[in-house]
Amino acid sequence: MALAGHDPDHIVYLASCCCPSWACGQTNISCENVKGKLVEAGKWPWQVSILFLGANNCSSSLIHHQWVLTAVHCFQRSKDPRSYSVKMGIQRLSENGTDLSVTCIVIHEDFTSLMSQDIALLKLRDSVSWSPLIQPVCLPNPKLKPSLGSMCWMIGWGQTISLSSETPQPSYSLKEVAVKIVNNEICNQQYKFLFLKGQKKLIRNDMICASLQWGMDTCQGNSGSSLVCQVNHTWIQMVLNWSFSSSRHHFLGIYTSTSHFTDWIKTQISDVRFVSRAGPGFLSLVFLTGYILLVSLGSLWLL
Known part of the structure; x- marks a missing residue:
């Protein structure tokens, strides 16, 4: 069941999908008068x-x-699924959206209190129906990773810090932040001061580093946010944010690599499939730079 105009190898299919008109990683942007x-x-x-x-x-x-x-860090207060629910189909937290109860929290078995293996899944009590405001993001397989220099977007409702200010501001509207993927070794050099005795590196294979490019920093309260990259007009979640750094300290951000956990996710969700290849590759830096600037400028007047 392929979406017209798309290479089937680029799309994640869900065996439980009942509606052929929706596919992962697609957006339906419209304007509303609020x-x-x-x-x-x-x-x-x-x-x-x-x-x-x-x-x-x-x-x-x-x-x-x-x-x-x-991210696992989202459940520091409690791991009782009855304490949690989810809201989707909204741009602002104050909106009435689709509210669903959580029936199960699945935390990666190798997670400790440290940075590694910080990934979790929530099972919803009821199944979600796709709509223009509610659709799934695509997931990468282990071989599909963002190349160095790729420009991607971090999205979330957490606190943000302006590049011209050090005061965190709560974000009640969904915010987007442009980031660039950088070499993990650069991260290791920057975070040497955190190394334990005899430790040679902090950044493991399940982590990815990125630097802030424009707008706001993904500083506080953004755990669990998705970092998405666009491949052939399809949005793929390459990274999971658990908010380690802040631009006021000029540190690179450290994030969880989604593709590293393909097998683990498959174990939990048997009918989910992953993007197998990226086709001609990520959009060029020149094109993305122009795109990001246009979207950023467009977002400013919406705030």
């Missing part, structure tokens, strides 16, 4: 807010009719 102000809707339809006792706690992404991908 209190006399035009705002975008449907730009990131896989974005999910995880609520703890009814209050926004973390960001996450929809990857399946009944599963959400996020």
Whole structure:
């Protein structure tokens, strides 16, 4: 069941998908009039807010009719699924969206209190129906990783810090931040001061480093946010954010590599399939630079 105009190898198919008109990694951007102000809707339809006792706690992404991908750090307060619910199909946290209960929290078995293996899945009590505002993001297989220099987007509701200010500001509207993928060895050099005795590197194979390019820093409260890269007009979640650094300290960001956990995700969700190849590759830096600037400028007047 392929979407017209797309190479089947680029698309994640879900065996449980009942509607042929929707596919992962696609957006349906429209404008809505909210209190006399035009705002975008449907730009990131896989974005999910995880609520703890009814209050926004973390960001996450929809990857399946009944599963959400996020970070283990989101469950520091409690690991009881009854304490959590999710809201999706919204641009602002105050909006009425689709609210669903959580029936199970699956935490990676090798996670400790450190940075590595920081990935978790939420199983929803009810199955989600796709709509223009609610659609899944695509997932990469182990071989599909962002190349160095690729420009991608971090999306979330957490606190942000302006490049001209050091004061964190809560974000009630969905924010997007442009980042560039950098070599892990550069990260290791920058974070040497965190090495334990005899430790040669901090950044492991399940991590990816990125530097902030434009706009706001993904500084605090952004655990679980998705970092997506566009390949042939399809958005793929390459990275999971657990918010380690801040631009006020000029440190590179360290994130969880989604492709590293393909087999683990498959073990938990038997009917999910992954992007197998990237076709001609990621969009060129020149094109993305122009695209990012245009979207960033367009987003400013919406705030």
